[in-house]
Amino acid sequence: MKKGLLIVISGPAGSGKGTVNSILLQSPEFSYSVSxxxxxxxxxxxxxxxxxxxxxxxxxxxxxxxxxxxxxxxxGNYYGTPLREAIEVMESGRNLILxxxxxxxQNVKRLYPEAVLIMLLPPxxxxxxxxxxxxxxxxxxxxxxxxxxxxxxxxLVGQYDxxxxxxxxxxxxxxxxxxxxxxxxxxxTRRHSDAAVAYFKA
Amino acid sequence: MKKGLLIVISGPAGSGKGTVNSILLQSPEFSYSVSxxxxxxxxxxxxxxxxxxxxxxxxxxxxxxxxxxxxxxxxGNYYGTPLREAIEVMESGRNLILxxxxxxxQNVKRLYPEAVLIMLLPPxxxxxxxxxxxxxxxxxxxxxxxxxxxxxxxxLVGQYDxxxxxxxxxxxxxxxxxxxxxxxxxxxTRRHSDAAVAYFKA
Numbered sequence: 001m002k003k004g005l006l007i008v009i010s011g012p013a014g015s016g017k018g019t020v021n022s023i024l025l026q027s028p029e030f031s032y033s034v035s036x037x038x039x040x041x042x043x044x045x046x047x048x049x050x051x052x053x054x055x056x057x058x059x060x061x062x063x064x065x066x067x068x069x070x071x072x073x074x075x076g077n078y079y080g081t082p083l084r085e086a087i088e089v090m091e092s093g094r095n096l097i098l099x100x101x102x103x104x105x106q107n108v109k110r111l112y113p114e115a116v117l118i119m120l121l122p123p124x125x126x127x128x129x130x131x132x133x134x135x136x137x138x139x140x141x142x143x144x145x146x147x148x149x150x151x152x153x154x155x156l157v158g159q160y161d162x163x164x165x166x167x168x169x170x171x172x173x174x175x176x177x178x179x180x181x182x183x184x185x186x187x188x189t190r191r192h193s194d195a196a197v198a199y200f201k202a
Numbered sequence: 203m204k205k206g207l208l209i210v211i212s213g214p215a216g217s218g219k220g221t222v223n224s225i226l227l228q229s230p231e232f233s234y235s236v237s238x239x240x241x242x243x244x245x246x247x248x249x250x251x252x253x254x255x256x257x258x259x260x261x262x263x264x265x266x267x268x269x270x271x272x273x274x275x276x277x278g279n280y281y282g283t284p285l286r287e288a289i290e291v292m293e294s295g296r297n298l299i300l301x302x303x304x305x306x307x308q309n310v311k312r313l314y315p316e317a318v319l320i321m322l323l324p325p326x327x328x329x330x331x332x333x334x335x336x337x338x339x340x341x342x343x344x345x346x347x348x349x350x351x352x353x354x355x356x357x358l359v360g361q362y363d364x365x366x367x368x369x370x371x372x373x374x375x376x377x378x379x380x381x382x383x384x385x386x387x388x389x390x391t392r393r394h395s396d397a398a399v400a401y402f403k404a
Contacts, residue, residue: 119391121401124400124401124402124404125402125404126404127404151402154401154402157391157397157398158391158395158397158398162386162390164389177385177386180381180383180385180386181382183378183379183382183386184364184382184383184385184386184387185386187364187365187379187383188363188364189321189360189362189364189365192359192365195323195360195365196356196357199323199326199327199356199359200327200353200356201326202326202328202329
């Protein structure tokens with residue numbers, strides 16, 4: 001069976017990455033993996049479904065042992081993607097989507113160089129700003145914080161393999177772009193280093 | 203306007219590259235360029251349509267000046283792709299398809315590093331051999347010559363960016379693979395080195 005790819009998707013606030021990912025995850029060739037966390041389960045949350053709920057000691061020892069593909073800490077708790085979980089998804093032939101931030105993406109690439117890094121962007125900073133303000137749901141302070149973060153992170157776009165622009169109403173187009181990237185990457189010669197040998201053996 | 207890509211397609215006898223290319227060329231986003239040759243026009247051939255018919259001196263001076271993207275000589279005549287012709291196609295926004303052999307492909311990559319090199323292959327050497335024999339149109343000697351050429355050229359597949367397998371009846375699938383490659387390449391970050399600057403300027 002053909003192994004799935006690890007697809008890392010990052011994008012600033014207003015890039016629409018949540019919508020794009022949910023479109024991709026509707027098709028069986030894409031999957032996400034269940035994250036691990038050290039925070040306590042909330043009522044109704046099921047271990048192994050919503051999260052793998054593990055102890056802080058367990059989480060930290062996994063970090064030490066390189067068993068976390070990426071992780072972050074937020075409000076005193078860790079959140080992350082167990083490497084084993086990720087590999088299981090890919091070995092089932094599905095492409096694993098990780099929606100993570102720029103720093104996490106770099107960590108993933110270090111631990112798993114075959115990962116495909118995709119940056120999803122609004123058409124421009126001006127459009128991004130208009131989208132954030134247009135939502136009308138966030139404080140001015142929060143909006144400024146998100147825009148400043150974009151100013152800091154965007155110069156790192158060159159570390160991504162692909163950049164996909166989400167133009168107005170274009171979440172479906174973005175999903176198609178990402179499907180094309182996956183299809184192309186599956187045919188990339190660097191993923192077929194045994195192509196010549198296999199050709200004569202088959 | 204978005205510039206078209208230069209798509210080099212190579213493939214051994216029996217890979218079906220003629221069929222795949224003709225499928226691609228049916229859509230307006232792909233184009234070929236008119237080759238130049240030093241051979242005399244045949245009855246009915248029109249200069250600038252079938253070929254650019256030029257003199258041997260002209261052809262050789264274009265080679266010297268790096269004005270031939272690739273060329274070959276056959277039966278004492280030169281055949282090749284004028285660089286200017288190729289650039290005009292791409293600047294019109296269409297992707298230029300060049301169907302050339304392994305050596306020519308390497309020359310193209312040297313002169314035009316942004317070129318995308320795709321190797322089209324039968325599923326295996328055994329299938330290739332069966333296809334060639336199944337045609338029943340070629341002498342045993344010719345078939346052996348083609349198979350030997352494949353044995354020599356296949357180890358160079360690593361110099362291609364992508365390898366696409368033409369499985370039984372799969373010319374349409376191959377064309378779709380190549381369309382996906384083009385779409386992905388258009389989003390490759392290395393083709394958007396000004397992405398971060400452009401994002402804030404737009």
